[in-house]
Amino acid sequence: MTAPRDTGAGPVLYDDADAAVARLIELYEAGTARLRKAFGEYAEGRLAPGRVRACYPYVGIEVTAFDRVETRLSYGFVDTPGRYTTTVTRPDLFADYLRAQLTHLHTNHGVAIEVGMSDLPIPIHFAFPDGIDGSAVLPVEQVRGVRDVFDVPDLEVMDDAIVNGTHTREAVDGTRPLALFTAPRVDYSLHRLRHYTASDPGHFQNFVLFTNYQFYVTEFVRYAERMLADPESGYTAFVAPGDRVTDAGGDTGGLGEPLERMPQMPAYHLKRPGHGGISLVNIGIGPSNAKTATDHIAVLRPNAWLMLGHCAGLRNTQTLGDYVLAHGYVREDHVLDLDLPTWVPIPALAEVQVALERAVERVTGLSRDAVKSVMRTGTVATIDNRNWELRDYREPVQRFSQSRAIALDMESATVAANGFRFRVPYGTLLCVSDKPLHGELKLPGMASSFYERQVGQHLLIGVCAMELLRDSGLQRLHSRKLRSFAEVAFQ
Numbered sequence: 001m002t003a004p005r006d007t008g009a010g011p012v013l014y015d016d017a018d019a020a021v022a023r024l025i026e027l028y029e030a031g032t033a034r035l036r037k038a039f040g041e042y043a044e045g046r047l048a049p050g051r052v053r054a055c056y057p058y059v060g061i062e063v064t065a066f067d068r069v070e071t072r073l074s075y076g077f078v079d080t081p082g083r084y085t086t087t088v089t090r091p092d093l094f095a096d097y098l099r100a101q102l103t104h105l106h107t108n109h110g111v112a113i114e115v116g117m118s119d120l121p122i123p124i125h126f127a128f129p130d131g132i133d134g135s136a137v138l139p140v141e142q143v144r145g146v147r148d149v150f151d152v153p154d155l156e157v158m159d160d161a162i163v164n165g166t167h168t169r170e171a172v173d174g175t176r177p178l179a180l181f182t183a184p185r186v187d188y189s190l191h192r193l194r195h196y197t198a199s200d201p202g203h204f205q206n207f208v209l210f211t212n213y214q215f216y217v218t219e220f221v222r223y224a225e226r227m228l229a230d231p232e233s234g235y236t237a238f239v240a241p242g243d244r245v246t247d248a249g250g251d252t253g254g255l256g257e258p259l260e261r262m263p264q265m266p267a268y269h270l271k272r273p274g275h276g277g278i279s280l281v282n283i284g285i286g287p288s289n290a291k292t293a294t295d296h297i298a299v300l301r302p303n304a305w306l307m308l309g310h311c312a313g314l315r316n317t318q319t320l321g322d323y324v325l326a327h328g329y330v331r332e333d334h335v336l337d338l339d340l341p342t343w344v345p346i347p348a349l350a351e352v353q354v355a356l357e358r359a360v361e362r363v364t365g366l367s368r369d370a371v372k373s374v375m376r377t378g379t380v381a382t383i384d385n386r387n388w389e390l391r392d393y394r395e396p397v398q399r400f401s402q403s404r405a406i407a408l409d410m411e412s413a414t415v416a417a418n419g420f421r422f423r424v425p426y427g428t429l430l431c432v433s434d435k436p437l438h439g440e441l442k443l444p445g446m447a448s449s450f451y452e453r454q455v456g457q458h459l460l461i462g463v464c465a466m467e468l469l470r471d472s473g474l475q476r477l478h479s480r481k482l483r484s485f486a487e488v489a490f491q
Helices: 017-043 095-109 140-149 183-197 214-229 287-300 350-364 394-403 412-422 449-472
Strands: 012-014 055-063 082-087 113-121 175-177 207-211 237-240 244-247 267-271 278-282 304-313 323-332 375-383 405-409 426-434
Touching: 012 017, 017 055, 017 095, 017 113, 017 140, 055 095, 082 113, 082 183, 095 113, 183 287, 207 214, 207 287, 207 449, 214 237, 214 244, 214 267, 214 278, 214 449, 278 449, 287 304, 287 412, 304 350, 304 412, 304 449, 323 350, 323 405, 323 412, 323 449, 350 426, 350 449, 375 394, 375 412, 394 405, 405 426, 412 426, 426 449
Parallel strands: 082 175, 207 278, 207 304, 304 426, 323 375, 375 405
Antiparallel strands: 012 113, 055 082, 055 113, 237 244, 237 267, 267 278, 304 405, 323 426
8 A cells, every 4th residue: 555645636535435536536647647648659760769657546543543434334444543545546446435435434433535546547448448459659768668667567566465455554655555456456457357358347237157168158148138138127238348338218329339359258247236236257168267367356346256167066866957056165276275275164154044044945946845856065176287187086086075076167166265255245056967987978979868957046046045135235245154264444
C-alpha cells in the first residue's frame, strides 16, 4: 500500500460513500485520459521529450480506538487501530462494490473516508480498458522506447501477498491493506479475463458456474433463451463470447461481432440488475485452467462460484449419471501448493451445501430420501494426471480407499481451494461419467439413457443453487470461516 501524496489533487475527507466513489472516478478518469492522450501523441511522434506518469487514486480510513463494531458480517470493519488504504482501479466498474464496502466501514467506525492520489504509477497498458497492442500501431523502435516514456507493469506490486497472508502487515509508510488486491493486480486480471474469456469484465455476474464440458454451455444457452422470453424471470440480457448481447426483447448484436475462433475459456453471462445474474465459464480440462480462471475472476469479488463437471466414480455402487456433492477434497492438483499448502483443510460451506441439496430436490422432483439414490456426498480427489488409470492399479486404489474418496476429477479441488484462498464461497456438484476402476471407461458409446438425462438436469441444478444462494442474501453467504487472523476490511 502506498501513502498519499499531494499532486494538486490532495487528500479529501468524505462522510458519504457516494461522494468518495465519485471522487475516485474523477481522479482515475483524469489520470488515464492523460495517459491515453500522451500515448496517441507518442505514436504520432508529437510527444514532447520527458516522462509521462499518472498514478492510481487511493481510498483509506484511520481508526484510532478498539471500537466495538458490528461483526455479524465477515467484512466491513477492522479489528485493530491504524491507518488502512488501498489503491483503486476502474472505480466505474467497481462503483457499487466500493460504495457497499465504504458504507459498512463508515457506519461501523464512524470515521471519515479519505480519497487522494497514491504514488503508485498506472502502467500505460492498463490505461486502455480494452487493451493496447503497441506492436500493431508502433514501429519497432517506438515499441522499444515505450518504457522510457511511460510506466509499464511491475510484478513487484501486483502479486498475491495480501491474499496469501505473506505480506508485511504494515508497509514502510505505516499503512495496512484495506483490500485483498492492489490496483495493478486487479488491472492485470481484468485484461487477462478479456483475453481468456472474450468477455468485457463488466459483463460478469456475481454468481459464477465453472464447467469442463461443452454440453453445459449448450444447456445454459437454452436456459437463457427461456428466461429472456419470460418477463417474470428478472433476467435482462444474455452475453456470448465476443460481447454478443441478446436483450430480453430478443434483439441481438449489441456490442460485438461474431468470433472467428473461440477463446481458451469462453464465458457466457445471463444478466440481472446489480450483477445479480449468473456467468458460466467453460474452463476446459485440468487444474492449470481452473487456477487461471479463478485467479482472475476473484478480483471481481463474486458472491459465489460452483464447479459443475464430470468425474470418475470410484465406487461400484455408483451408476453413470449419479451426482457427487463434494464435502471434502484430496488435493493432488499441485498448482496451488506454493500459494496454499496442502495441509490447509478446504471445508465444505454449509450455506452452499444446503443450496445444492435443495436444488437437486427441486430439479429432480425427488424427495430428500429418494435423492440419495442418485446423489452421494463425499470426498472428491483432484489430480493433475489425466491418464492416472495407466499407473500401477494397486497404488491409486489404495490411496483412494484411504482418503474415502468417492469421485475423481481434475478441477474441483482447485476451484474450491482458490475460493478458500480468495474468500469466495465455493461448492462442487459433479456427474459420474465413467467408472474406470470397474471397467466402465470414458469411451464412445458407453453413455446410458439415464446418464444422458442426468447430464441434462445437471446444469439446471447448478443454476437453481445459484438462485437459492442469491435469494438467501449476502449476510448468510459470506462466511467468517473464510477470513484469516489479520484480515482486510473489504469483502
